[in-house]
Amino acid sequence: MADKTIFKRIIDGEIPAEVVYEDNLCMAFRDVNPQAPVHILLIPKKEIASLNDLTDEDTPLLGHLYAVVRRLAKELGLESGYRLVTNCGSDGGQTVYHLHFHILGGRPLSWSPG
Numbered sequence: 796m797a798d799k800t801i802f803k804r805i806i807d808g809e810i811p812a813e814v815v816y817e818d819n820l821c822m823a824f825r826d827v828n829p830q831a832p833v834h835i836l837l838i839p840k841k842e843i844a845s846l847n848d849l850t851d852e853d854t855p856l857l858g859h860l861y862a863v864v865r866r867l868a869k870e871l872g873l874e875s876g877y878r879l880v881t882n883c884g885s886d887g888g889q890t891v892y893h894l895h896f897h898i899l900g901g902r903p904l905s906w907s908p909g
């Protein structure tokens with residue numbers, strides 16, 4: 796079996812994280828290397844390596860994750876907006892192969908990505 800990702804180790808309580816939200820399907824915690832005043836990572840507890848590994852059975856899970864994004868945006872005071880990012884694969888800049896959404900905000904964000 797492949798080694799656990801760092802996010803699976805956070806889910807399993809093996810390494811600490813600054814958790815801001817958790818339910819039976821997902822958890823959200825602060826990114827250890829924040830790129831904005833608010834930088835949260837939202838992850839499903841189900842081990843899904845990347846966006847490309849989602850299946851039709853994950854559609855309800857995705858709806859739930861988006862609902863949690865809206866809830867967190869409100870709770871974290873991101874009324875003026877935020878950015879939701881999922882890096883996919885090496886060209887997309889993905890470094891942790893456990894699906895995650897970056898929620899970035901707390902300042903105006905420029906575009907475009909490098």
Ligand code: AMP
Nearest residue numbers: 801812825826827828882888889890891
């Ligand atoms: P990505 O490059 O899109 O795969 O994003 C991975 C993110 O995980 C990066 O922004 C890292 O800063 C973040 N990260 C890596 N290890 C940890 C950790 N132990 N706790 C919180 N965030 C982490």
